[in-house]
Amino acid sequence: MNFEINKLLQDEIIPFEFVANNTDFNEIEGEVDENGALIRGTIEKLSRDTFLVRFTIEMTMIYPCARCLEPTPVDCCYEYSDTVMVDDGVTILELLPIVEECVYINEPFRVLCHEDCAGLCPKCGVNLNHEQCDCDKSGDVDPRFEVLKNLL
Numbered sequence: 001m002n003f004e005i006n007k008l009l010q011d012e013i014i015p016f017e018f019v020a021n022n023t024d025f026n027e028i029e030g031e032v033d034e035n036g037a038l039i040r041g042t043i044e045k046l047s048r049d050t051f052l053v054r055f056t057i058e059m060t061m062i063y064p065c066a067r068c069l070e071p072t073p074v075d076c077c078y079e080y081s082d083t084v085m086v087d088d089g090v091t092i093l094e095l096l097p098i099v100e101e102c103v104y105i106n107e108p109f110r111v112l113c114h115e116d117c118a119g120l121c122p123k124c125g126v127n128l129n130h131e132q133c134d135c136d137k138s139g140d141v142d143p144r145f146e147v148l149k150n151l152l
């Protein structure tokens with residue numbers, strides 16, 4: 001969603017509401033699910049080049065589980081409230097880059113499908129939440145410690 005800066009009146013508060021889809025974003029890690037992201041807020045022209053932008057973003061994002069890589073939905077609700085300055089000569093205020101920035105800085109650091117996700121077998125790679133494998137896990141030693149075992 002864009003605003004023509006010259007058409008905004010000083011101190012007028014303009015509400016907006018739009019839906020952004022996954023293809024609207026380039027920089028974020030997660031994927032917006034098929035319902036898209038609902039963005040609702042207001043914009044207010046404080047001076048010729050300064051705007052107060054406030055909005056909330058509601059959406060479901062899909063992230064790979066940090067242990068088993070299974071796509072995992074995460075409900076997100078982020079809030080933004082800040083003044084935005086535009087450079088001389090800029091005539092259009094674009095909201096989408098501001099929205100993307102807000103999502104980007106709020107993204108979760110580590111997503112798990114379940115708190116006790118069993119992860120992938122380090123030897124054959126099967127998803128241990130769904131199936132068992134015959135790999136011998138008794139002798140499992142982190143390769144970094146293998147050298148210590150030989151010293152004992």
Ligand SMILES: [Zn+2]
Nearest residue numbers: 065068113117
């Ligand atoms: Zn998992």
Ligand SMILES: [Zn+2]
Nearest residue numbers: 121124133135
């Ligand atoms: Zn295995």
